[in-house]
Amino acid sequence: MKREKIEDLFLKSLDENISDAERKDLSGAMEADEQLAKDMSGYLIMREEVRRKIPATFGPYFASRVVAKIQNMKIEIDKQIMFFFRRYQLAALGVLVALLTINIVFSDQLNLPSVLGLTDDNTADEELVSFDFYNHFNE
Amino acid sequence: MEVSDEVLVQRSREGNAQAFKELVNRHEGKVAGVVQSMLGDTQETQDVGQEVFVRFYQALDQFKGQSAVSTYLIRIAINLSLNELKRRKKRNMLFAKEEEGINTSSPDNKNDLKEVIVYELNRLEPDFQSVVTLRLIEGYSTVETAEILGIPLGTVLSRLSRAQKKLKSVLAKHMEL
Numbered sequence: 001m002k003r004e005k006i007e008d009l010f011l012k013s014l015d016e017n018i019s020d021a022e023r024k025d026l027s028g029a030m031e032a033d034e035q036l037a038k039d040m041s042g043y044l045i046m047r048e049e050v051r052r053k054i055p056a057t058f059g060p061y062f063a064s065r066v067v068a069k070i071q072n073m074k075i076e077i078d079k080q081i082m083f084f085f086r087r088y089q090l091a092a093l094g095v096l097v098a099l100l101t102i103n104i105v106f107s108d109q110l111n112l113p114s115v116l117g118l119t120d121d122n123t124a125d126e127e128l129v130s131f132d133f134y135n136h137f138n139e
Numbered sequence: 140m141e142v143s144d145e146v147l148v149q150r151s152r153e154g155n156a157q158a159f160k161e162l163v164n165r166h167e168g169k170v171a172g173v174v175q176s177m178l179g180d181t182q183e184t185q186d187v188g189q190e191v192f193v194r195f196y197q198a199l200d201q202f203k204g205q206s207a208v209s210t211y212l213i214r215i216a217i218n219l220s221l222n223e224l225k226r227r228k229k230r231n232m233l234f235a236k237e238e239e240g241i242n243t244s245s246p247d248n249k250n251d252l253k254e255v256i257v258y259e260l261n262r263l264e265p266d267f268q269s270v271v272t273l274r275l276i277e278g279y280s281t282v283e284t285a286e287i288l289g290i291p292l293g294t295v296l297s298r299l300s301r302a303q304k305k306l307k308s309v310l311a312k313h314m315e316l
Contacts, residue, residue, distance in 0.1 A: 008300065011300045011303055011304075012296070012300070015281050015296060016281060016296065042307055042310075042311070043303060043307060046256065046306060046307055046310060047303075049252050049256050050256050050257075050260065050271070050275050050276050051276060051278060052172055052276050052277060052278065055168045055172075056171035056172035056175050057167060057168060058170075058171045058184075058185060058188045059185070062163065062167055062188070062189075063160045063161075063163035063167065065189065066160075066163050066192045066193065067156050067160050067163070069189055069193060070159075070193055070196050071156070073193070
């Protein structure tokens with residue numbers, strides 16, 4: 001078997017199950033070639049060296065820092081919402097004053113409900129123009 | 140009895156900061172391992188680490204529990220680390236010089252096998268680096284690695300094989316492998 005194939009087979013054996021026949025081929029090739037066996041053991045050394053032995057950490061109080069960051073972000077978002085509305089508050093006030101002015105100009109009587117447009121349209125039935133729809137239709 | 144991740148996620152959704160803190164404590168090690176392996180021990184590592192959990196918090200409502208919390212977090216960690224690597228590359232191209240830090244600077248002691256390996260690992264292409272990080276450094280199985288990265292198992296195996304060959308050929312110059 002070619003060296004490249006042996007190498008592939010060796011690497012495959014490190015990460016997944018290989019068949020009995022493949023295992024036999026591999027051990028046969030390694031036993032026959034000492035240099036090849038030494039080369040392959042280089043992979044084992046490399047893998048052993050890179051494997052994490054000490055648990056990783058982001059340092060003390062990491063969880064507290066994350067929670068604080070999230071809470072600060074919430075405050076920041078609240079501030080942004082406030083700022084967004086603050087930009088338009090002058091325009092909104094102007095519109096409100098304009099609407100009140102229109103109400104005052106066009107209202108019949110100057111009292112608070114009419115200025116605010118809160119008067120009920122309570123026209124009595126007698127004040128309504130009567131219209132005999134049936135007779136009008138048959139004329 | 141230890142409260143399950145699912146319960147902690149539900150409590151966090153309801154605004155329980157203590158529950159979320161417990162989730163962070165529980166998964167910090169795994170996330171730190173991945174981010175540090177990808178980026179080295181730099182200031183950005185801390186920032187990316189925090190960002191992983193902030194993103195997770197923001198996505199709590201979308202988290203349906205189809206995969207384990209740790210899988211979800213590691214996926215975010217890998218993606219954010221890859222983004223950071225891209226940013227580094229752009230910065231390096233912009234300034235046309237190598238940045239400080241363990242990842243891009245040459246190892247001080249070329250006889251220190253660990254240091255040389257970390258240096259060479261960080262020179263791998265990002266797709267290869269993420270596979271090597273998960274499988275070889277952090278010890279996830281090839282199936283778990285495929286699930287986390289969302290790629291077929293065959294792709295994981297082939298990237299792993301190519302990355303190891305590349306690493307070994309480079310390392311052979313530094314030591315008797």
